[in-house]
Amino acid sequence: MAQAKISSEEIYRIGIDVGGTNTDSALLDSKLNTIHTVKVHTTSDVNEGIVESVRQLLEESKLNPAQVRYAMLGTTHCTNAILQRKHLGRVGLIRLGAPATTSVSPLADWDDTIKAAIGPHAYVANGGYEYDGRTIVELDEAEIIDYCNRMKGEVDAVAICGVFSPVNTSQEKRVEQLVKQVLDENMPVTLSHEIGSIGLLERENASILNGALLNVISGVVHGFEQALNGFGIKAGVYICQNDGTLMRSEYALRYPILTIACGPTNSIRGAAHLSGLNNALVVDIGGTTTDIGVLTQGFPRQSSAAVEIGGIRTNFRMPDILSIGIGGGTIVRSNTDQDVVTVGPDSVGYELLKRGRIFGGDTLTATDVAVKLGRFEWKDALMDDLDEAICRKADAIITSDIEDAIDRMKTSADPVDVILVGGGSILVPDQLKGVLRIVRPNHHDAANAIGAALGEVSGETERIYSLDDMTYDEAMADARSNAIEQAVLAGADRATVQIVLTEDIPIAYLPGNALLVKVKAAGRL
Incomplete structure (x- = not known):
């Protein structure tokens, strides 16, 4: 039974959250009031459960599908692919860190099952930066081209990870150009500075996983879009991130790793809204x-x-x-x-x-x-x-x-x-x-789907600044500006973007006056 009356002049949004036991869906109006919720069992083919939840939601609420403006999906697809070692793509890795990082090889702590799924193409090339962006070793472009030739026909995506690349992105971007020249202009490339923060090995791991999940997220996004089209819903499609915000479907197709653990996060955001x-x-x-x-x-x-x-x-x-x-x-x-x-x-x-x-x-x-x-x-x-x-x-x-x-x-x-x-x-x-x-x-049992539908879009930046080169205020202003731009890229309305989190941590173990700055910005669709 519908919890509120449907208006023929209102626009609506649908939020769906796929859990291990149930798939929840929620219908919200433009003022973010909860109109109706549905809970169905999650199916082995997850898309079937999504289709059934949308069908029940439209049928029970008597909503005209043309009134749905936005559709949001929170999904466990990517988490399950990693845990089950299924449907992962083959990824070639180029680490820009020789000779400084050769003592620890790529994928050193990965087990054999996931190594076999990813493939054998992991290389350590010359390159990398100091914490303040100064070059440790220049790129050897002939070496990069050689590694790319070895990957030909054997990888579905490439991950590039450089020492301190979040501070200076130049080498990673140049290697991306070379990868596309040698392999294919359409070869998916993950740049580590867009995924993780300062630690090299963890950032490298996240970048490889992101490349491995590109096929998985493609199936999810296109399956969701087909399901909506089947009901006559012509909505903007957004995918839930694990920080409680949304990203456009085309952004999710590039950064599937950001969907990991979005389920509990949706529940937290839904709880905040409902309470x-x-x-x-x-x-x-x-x-x-x-x-x-x-x-x-x-x-x-x-x-x-x-x-x-x-x-x-x-x-x-x-x-x-x-x-x-x-x-x-x-x-x-x-x-x-x-x-x-x-x-x-x-x-x-x-x-x-x-x-x-x-x-x-x-x-x-x-x-x-x-x-x-x-x-x-x-x-x-x-x-x-x-x-x-x-x-x-x-x-x-x-x-x-x-x-x-x-x-x-x-x-x-x-x-x-x-x-x-x-x-x-x-x-x-x-x-x-x-x-x-x-x-x-109220509606506490569908907080996850309601959280998925709320519709704030975020951007985040994490960088080390040298306060020998700029003032503290200049560093903070630069970080805030970068976070706002990331939010706009992900689909936020620039006029509504606000800074929601700022952290700055002096780094004692680095020379000079080093400061790690994290900033998150969020805004409405």
Whole structure:
């Protein structure tokens, strides 16, 4: 049933978030009010679930497809491709770092399965810069051309990574020109300074993964566009990034790595919008996991540590998320002889309605516990043979695990506001230790899809400046200007772009007056 009336004069936007258990979709109007939401099971062919969710959304809301102006998608495709080692493209790497970086070879900490998928073409060429942009070694263009000739016919994309290239981009850009001359003008090239920050190996890893995911994201974007066209929706298509903002579909086709972990981030942004809070902890409980993130000034707090994806260290921007194995489908086990109850970490996932005890199944789950203890009413629930003592013990474990996870994400001992979202939020009691208040906003079970639809577009810059060459104010102004330009490139309206995050860190281990500056800007579509 539609939650609000459709107006024939209004324009609308659709947000879709594909999770491991469910695919959620949400319809929002131009004032970002939630009109209708739909939840369907995620299918093995993810596009089928997306098509079904759009079909139900249009049918139930009685919306004219011509009124949809924007469509946003948050997807797990790229994450799953890395974790499962499937559908990855072959990538050639040219590292500009000889002789300074030859002691650690490219892909040194990658396991054999993903190395085999990427292919054998990884080379270390002369090049690289000092932290302040001075050249360590000049490029040897004949060497680059030789490496490109070796890659001919054997790679789908090329990644280029130079020492301190975020400070000086010239060598990477020149190598890109040579790659396209030798291989093909249309050969996809990932430049590391556009992907990661200062650390060489992590930035290199992220750039290779980005090249490997280009085929994956192409299928996602074109499949999404075809699905929309099939319903007569002629909308601008945007893909969700992992910092809580959007990018145009053509931008996503170049930078698929930026979609990694966008699901929890969408939930955080949706929670902020639905609750009206800008600073809080967001606890997103799904069918399999509980993801906890920190909301700072309306955006997810970013992780400052290196992030591992499928066992590979990277350092591009990622939300600071703590995940624990508690969800609506989490399996509860009891040993009556030893009076022991254990919870998870495994889950029945999307089979909850078939295997859960209250639905006539044979597996005791966290949802069964919540319904037995009166947290949630389910019509026709089969509760007579549920042991209340076991349920109370399981509930104490679930509550304790969530309280501990909240405590780990807090930055002080003071109680914090917690926004509860996700279909599994029925597991949580009305009070938790260390929590000031618990907010369960309307539409909390579709916060991820609503977060996908919100539609802010961001740009980010991270550079080291030498304050021997310019003043602090000049360095900050340059960084802000770069971040704004990146946001506009990604699809933001320049008139609405604002700086939402600024960090500057003096770097003691570098000579001279070195300053690392990070700036993020965001604006409306």
